[in-house]
Amino acid sequence: MPTTEEPVHHELQCLYREHREWLVGWLRTRLRCHHQAADIAQDTFLRLLGRGQPMAIERPRAYLSTIANGLVVGLWRREQIERAYLEALAARADACTPSEEERALVFEALERVARLLDGLPLRVREAFLLSRLDGLGYAQIAERQGVSVNAVQKSMLRAYRHCYQLLYG
Structure with a gap:
């Protein structure tokens, strides 16, 4: 059969x-x-x-x-x-x-983050990375990007929503 x-x-x-x-x-x-x-x-x-x-x-x-x-x-x-x-x-x-194993784990994690953030506009991705990786506050990000704090808040909300939908939606 x-x-x-x-x-x-x-x-x-x-x-x-x-x-x-x-x-x-x-x-x-x-x-x-x-x-x-x-x-x-x-x-x-x-x-x-x-x-x-x-x-x-x-x-x-x-x-x-x-x-x-x-x-x-x-x-x-x-x-x-x-x-x-x-x-x-x-x-x-x-x-x-770092050991080869540590490097491989870091590369894998960075690749997952990059795939997760694909599809987001550049300014939103940049705001998310500045906040999460560099530890900058919204006011610092706003100054660096030349936008208002409110715009950074909206970018962060969009990034979080995007990630949540990909991970759990």
Whole structure:
């Protein structure tokens, strides 16, 4: 008796065979690294496998490149977060070198925060980070952003509402 997973796996196998090499080449032009391109291509197909649903894909290359592009953006964001963290760590006079495990945990937490704040306007994100990470008060944030305290309060409310909806909504 065939399971519902068999057609999905068969579709994915065909998609993989027919488009993997193209996808790796497409990614290689963007990443300029064959190994990263192969990893992202593999992650793209894993995303599809994780969906476990039949795929009625009319334009497979457009579909695959959209998923892969999202993964590339995520990779670049992680690299940017890691660089910013390492620069901030190097700038601290009292900095002791964290272990690889501690660094991985910090990078993971920073990535979660970045994903959580995606979709918020820049001024709202900045106000939230200045408050939560830098410990600035609303008056200090207002002065730095050149807005009223009331505008900062509204930004913070919007940021909290956004985070709450993503986490619990």
